[in-house]
Every structure is written in C-alpha cells, then in structure tokens.
Amino acid sequence: MRSTVRLTASATSALPRWLLFAICIVYAASGLFGRDPWKNEDAASFGVMWTLANGGAHDWLLPNLVGKVITATGPLPFWLGALCIRAFGPWLAPSNAAHVLTGLMFYGVCAFVWYGTYLLGRRPEVQPFKYAFGGEPSPRDYGRTLADGALLILLASFGLAERGHEATPQVGQLVCTAMFLYGLVRALDKPLQGALWTGIALGAFALCANPPLILALFAALLAVVVVVRALDTRKLLGVAIPLGLVIAASWPIAAYLAYPDEARHFLGDWVGSNIAYFRGSPKPALFYAAKNLPLFTWPAWPLAIWTWLSWPDLRRAPHIAIPLSIVVPLLVLVVLQQHETNLLFLLLLPPLAVMASFGLPTLKREVINAFDWFAVLSFTIVGGFVWIVWIASETGFPAPIARNLSRLVPGYRPEFNILSLIAALVVTGCWIALVRWRLSRHPKVLWRSVVLSGAGTTLMWVLLMTLWLPLVNFSRTYRDVATQIAARLPSDYTCISPVRLGDAQLASFAYFGKMHFAFDGADCDVLLRQDTQDYNPPASLSPYTWKLVWEGRRAADRDERFRLYVRVERPVRTTPAARHDTAH
Structure with a gap:
C-alpha cells in the first residue's frame, strides 16, 4: 500500500530535548504548591487523603471523608496521596504533599503518551513514501517526531490545565488510561511485556475508578482485540485479564476479610450508586458535552478527526484503531452520566493526543498557518489581559479594571511576590522569543504546527499560577x-x-x-x-x-x-x- 505521507528527513528534526523537558516540568509544577485545596473536587479528594493519612486500617480499606463514606471511586489514589502526606509531612504542608502525587502522575501520563506514540510511529504501515534516491526520514526519527507532536498536543489541550493539577482520583484514572494505551501498543512488538503493562493498567484502573468505567476500559480491550489483527490475542488476554483481576480483587477481598459487614454495604454502594449514576437521560449530558467538550479537548479533537480522514486505507491499523477503541466507550459514558461535569473529559486526552499526532504529517500549509496564528493571537491577547489585571490589582490602574476586580472578588487584598513576578517575566520572554523564532524562520519540521499551542497553554497556566495565584486561591478556598x-x-x-x-x-x-x-x-x-x-x-x-x-x-x-x-x-x-x- 502506497503511503500518503511525503516527508524529507529534514522535516523530522528533533525538538530540542531541553525545550521539551522544560515545557513539561514548568507546566506540571506550576499550580501544585503554595495554595490551599480548592473547591470542589480538589478539596474533597484531599480531605479523603488527609483522613487516611491520620487514620487506621479501617479508613484505608473503607475510604471516608472524616467519617462520611466515599464510594464514587476506588481507593488507590487516596492510598497514594495519604502515603505522600506521611512521607513528605516533615517538610511540606499536607495539601502540598498530596500534590506531589499529582505531579508524579502528570509526568507518568506524559511518558506513556510519548513512548506509545513513538512505538506506533516506527511501525512500517505508517512510514512516509520512500523516494527512489532516498532522503525520507528513518523510522526512528519519524516516530520520535510524532511522539513530540503528541506530547505537545496533550499539553496544548485546554482542559488539562486545571484538572491535571488537582489531587483527584481522575488524575489517577488518567495515568492508568495512558498506561493502558501504552501497554496495547507495546504488545504489538513485545506481546508479553505489553500484556503485563495492560494487565497492570487494568487492575490499577479498577482500584482508581468505578464499575462503569472499568467496563468501558474492558470494552476498549475487546474492541482492540477484534479490530487490530497484528496483536497476539491469546497472550494479551491470557496475561492481561488474570493479572488485572488479581490486582483489582485485592482491595475488595482485604476489606471483606477485615470488616465483612461494613465491606458488604460499602462495596454494594460502590457498585450500585455508580451504576445508577449512568442511568440518567442522555439529553442534559449530551447538551453539556456538545457545549464544553470541544473546548476542553482543543486542539486534540480536530487533529484526531483529520487523522481519521487522512488515513482512509489504514483505519484498522493500530495508530487509529487503538486510540479510537478507548475514546468511543468513554464517550458513551460521557453522554450517559447524570450530572453535568467534565471529569470524564480528562480521560479522553491521552488517546486523542496519540491519534491526533498522526494527522500532523498530512496537514496542509494553510491549516498549519491557521493553527499558528490562532495560537499567537489568542495566547498573546489573553496573556496580555492577565498582565493588565495583575497590574490593576497591584496599582489600581487602569481604574475601571481595578473597580471591576474589587466588585467580582470583594475582600481580596493583593499579595506581591517577587519570585512570582520574575517567573512570569521569564515565561513571557520565552513566549515572545518562541513566537519570533516561529514566524521569522518558518521551519518545515513536523511539530511546528503544535509547538506554539503547547507553549501558549504553558504560558497561560504559568501566568495564572504566578500573577493570579493569590487571587485564585482567595476565591476558591474555605x-x-x-x-x-x-x-x-x-x-x-x-x-x-x-x-x-x-x-x-x-x-x-x-x-x-x-x-x-x-x-x-x-x-x-x-x-x-x-x-x-x-x-x-x-x-x-x-x-x-x-x-x-x-x-x-x-x-x-x-x-x-x-x-x-x-x-x-x-x-x-x-x-x-x-x-x-x-x-x-
């Protein structure tokens, strides 16, 4: 089958490693420390972790919030958060210690997305057209460039900024989803290793989530087995499912053996209440998703759709079939949930980012320029607005903005922090330099269409978590x-x-x-x-x-x-x- 991708080796020049690591580290670390637990999910989840950190075996096996039973998710994220509170307690406040786990999970998501895309990008069916006299990129360089693009798309997704920095079970579910995707991809060339990763992801996800979400991920596994013919189905199912069941069953069995009567009611509520949560009318959730999901997953979703359109002969290939098999069951749950919330939107980002990266080689120049100008204009304007509001809060000028701010957030008193100001100035200067480089050099590299989006989202989050952190913290703490x-x-x-x-x-x-x-x-x-x-x-x-x-x-x-x-x-x-x- 002739490839539709035509690239030269220069188009796969690697993004500087230091720049990629810097973006990830700065983006992940900003907003984790120096603040209180925020309403709603961040504070509620921290409360469970804090209860466990100061509690005994009963609290660990039957998680609760200062005595109130919590059955919306599994206990694993609460266990890990409580361990962080205990481990870092001598040096960090409990709320900051819990966010150490969030940062580690964030880096785990980035790693699984990058390596999963890298392995898919080296596969023979997605390689660019081979020229008669050479000059096309090597599979390794091509896969690495696609992986860089997937990571930038993930970081550029608007919804990741706030939700990805909260100490919630959804961040644990996010890293398990990314691990599950990586395990399926790894199983293509190393079946046993991939099956082990997949089984661990299934079991850990079961300890982080609830029965409907577990069924959704299991449905994704079955869909991949049916669609992707390159997998060793017998080894994958024979190892992953038993391993996942052993890990998933460890908590219910331990809870039942220790506290049989309480565990029976607890686990019954964990199953029953979560199944009832997805029995509502789909109309409100569908309307909410139609209104908020496109912005939450931008720019991953349009690029993922473009991938589907631009690879018509390879839609059953792993680079499309594996991510799409994860996205579809999760979208079904998004529509069926009773409450209007974006918590499940977060789990869509890893598979969408991986799938979207394979649309980058086929983007037209006009589309690339449109993405670039949208990123330059939107992030520069919004970044300038953040600076103006901060100046107004500190100096009272411009007076209309200062008056509106005092009316919107009554009682707030500005807090000047020189380190935050320096960090904001540095990240703003980096943004200006990156925009100047992108617009003056016109590089032909594959990741050029998303580097501004990824850096722009990082700019916005860092500015908010430096200049506006006291304001945001004041408005969202109790x-x-x-x-x-x-x-x-x-x-x-x-x-x-x-x-x-x-x-x-x-x-x-x-x-x-x-x-x-x-x-x-x-x-x-x-x-x-x-x-x-x-x-x-x-x-x-x-x-x-x-x-x-x-x-x-x-x-x-x-x-x-x-x-x-x-x-x-x-x-x-x-x-x-x-x-x-x-x-x-």
Whole structure:
C-alpha cells in the first residue's frame, strides 16, 4: 500500500530535548504548591487523603471523608496521596504533599503518551513514501517526531490545565488510561511485556475508578482485540485479564476479610450508586458535552478527526484503531452520566493526543498557518489581559479594571511576590522569543504546527499560577470561613452535625478548622448548615433549642451561606404555685 505521507528527513528534526523537558516540568509544577485545596473536587479528594493519612486500617480499606463514606471511586489514589502526606509531612504542608502525587502522575501520563506514540510511529504501515534516491526520514526519527507532536498536543489541550493539577482520583484514572494505551501498543512488538503493562493498567484502573468505567476500559480491550489483527490475542488476554483481576480483587477481598459487614454495604454502594449514576437521560449530558467538550479537548479533537480522514486505507491499523477503541466507550459514558461535569473529559486526552499526532504529517500549509496564528493571537491577547489585571490589582490602574476586580472578588487584598513576578517575566520572554523564532524562520519540521499551542497553554497556566495565584486561591478556598467557624465553636462540644454541606466544605472545615463531624443521625450538640438567603431555623427538640451563634460566607461566593447553631438547654418555666411553694 502506497503511503500518503511525503516527508524529507529534514522535516523530522528533533525538538530540542531541553525545550521539551522544560515545557513539561514548568507546566506540571506550576499550580501544585503554595495554595490551599480548592473547591470542589480538589478539596474533597484531599480531605479523603488527609483522613487516611491520620487514620487506621479501617479508613484505608473503607475510604471516608472524616467519617462520611466515599464510594464514587476506588481507593488507590487516596492510598497514594495519604502515603505522600506521611512521607513528605516533615517538610511540606499536607495539601502540598498530596500534590506531589499529582505531579508524579502528570509526568507518568506524559511518558506513556510519548513512548506509545513513538512505538506506533516506527511501525512500517505508517512510514512516509520512500523516494527512489532516498532522503525520507528513518523510522526512528519519524516516530520520535510524532511522539513530540503528541506530547505537545496533550499539553496544548485546554482542559488539562486545571484538572491535571488537582489531587483527584481522575488524575489517577488518567495515568492508568495512558498506561493502558501504552501497554496495547507495546504488545504489538513485545506481546508479553505489553500484556503485563495492560494487565497492570487494568487492575490499577479498577482500584482508581468505578464499575462503569472499568467496563468501558474492558470494552476498549475487546474492541482492540477484534479490530487490530497484528496483536497476539491469546497472550494479551491470557496475561492481561488474570493479572488485572488479581490486582483489582485485592482491595475488595482485604476489606471483606477485615470488616465483612461494613465491606458488604460499602462495596454494594460502590457498585450500585455508580451504576445508577449512568442511568440518567442522555439529553442534559449530551447538551453539556456538545457545549464544553470541544473546548476542553482543543486542539486534540480536530487533529484526531483529520487523522481519521487522512488515513482512509489504514483505519484498522493500530495508530487509529487503538486510540479510537478507548475514546468511543468513554464517550458513551460521557453522554450517559447524570450530572453535568467534565471529569470524564480528562480521560479522553491521552488517546486523542496519540491519534491526533498522526494527522500532523498530512496537514496542509494553510491549516498549519491557521493553527499558528490562532495560537499567537489568542495566547498573546489573553496573556496580555492577565498582565493588565495583575497590574490593576497591584496599582489600581487602569481604574475601571481595578473597580471591576474589587466588585467580582470583594475582600481580596493583593499579595506581591517577587519570585512570582520574575517567573512570569521569564515565561513571557520565552513566549515572545518562541513566537519570533516561529514566524521569522518558518521551519518545515513536523511539530511546528503544535509547538506554539503547547507553549501558549504553558504560558497561560504559568501566568495564572504566578500573577493570579493569590487571587485564585482567595476565591476558591474555605480557609477564612473555617477559621471563623472554629473561633465560635464551644470548647467542650461533642461533635458537629453537617446539613447540606458538600464534600469540599467538609474536608476544608475539618482540615483548616480541626472540626469533628458525625454522620448517620448522631446526637451532636452543634449544627452547621449551608442555606440560601431564605431559610427556616432548625426545629428544636425538647428540652433543647438551637441557638444561632455565627452566620457568614466566603467573600468571593454570594451563593453559599453558612449558619452555626449550638444546642442549649431550654429554660424551665415555673408556675405561680410552684413559686409560692418555693417561697415557703
């Protein structure tokens, strides 16, 4: 079959290793440290990790958030986060220690995507057209260039910036998805090694996710086995599935042996509630995905579609079939989920980035120029806006922007940090130099169409996490509210009954305010409620009544309002006759 790709060896000149590593390191490290756990998922997941780090075997086998059972995902990310909190506790705050795990997982995703694409790019069916007198790139150089492109596409994806820097189980699921993809690719040339990687990924994913997601990944495995004929199916299934089952079953068996009654209810809820989560009407989720998924996965999704269109005779080949087999089951779950959330969008990025990289060799010059100008204009404009808002917050000029900022985030006081300013200046200078190099040199290398997008996303995230970090942290933390509540708590209170508090609020109040919550109808002497402006006070129970001792909210949030009640003994009314008898 004649290849549709025509390239010379100069087109596969390697992206400087130092530049690629610098982009990955700077991008991954920015926003991990020096901040509080943020609402919503970041704080909630950290709360579980913190609970486990300070708990015992019961907490580790049946993960909970300060006593509230958590069954939305598996326990593996919480275990690893708790280990990081314990390991780095002497040097780092618990929230920063938990984010060490996030950074390591981020680098793992990058490594699996790069090596998976590299192996696919060396395969004979995707090699460029061989000229009569030579001059085409070698398979090794071609695969390395495609791998660089896949990594840049992954980093350029808008949705990775925030979600990829949170201490959530979804980041664990992300690295397992990337490992699963790499294992399938590795199984093409080294069946046993690939089967081992695939089995480990399946088992680890089962410990990070929930039954519907596990079934989706298993469906992807079956689809790959059916479509990709180059795989050693017997060895892949014979090793990967038993290994995955052993790893996946380790936690349920251990929990059941240690706490049979509690584990039965816990695991039943883990299965039942998560299956019910994907039984909703697809219309709301479909509308939400149609509105948000294209931006979340940009620029991976248009390049992935272009790959499908530009390789019409090789759609069953591994470089298309393997990533697409992972994307399709995940898209089905995206549509079936009940709540409008982008958490599952994150898992689409590794296979989309790998598939998208094979569209780079066939892009027309006009399309490449369009990608470049879009990146230059959009990231330069938005980056300039970040600088202007920061200047306005620090100096009060321009005055209209400063007034709008104080109205949007009331109570915020700017915090000047010289190191953050230097980092922002350096990354801005690097962006200007890269744009100048790209537009003046007009390089012919394969990765030229995505290097500006990858660097631009890095620029934006670094600027936000340096210049705007105090502002973002102020608007998304519960530290101040927790401190205010803790100051009004009785010194001898027994426990707090939460009413309509979310997981992020429970975690933040317990962590910052050292509050002790109780659940399942416990007889507590303190009540903490989240209400709207219109509310009814809690009903009193004889002989006690609830006394409102504090009311407040986060300065940056007008929708949330918290009210703290303390149970006090109701005064006993005496009758006139009783007073007369007492007098005698």
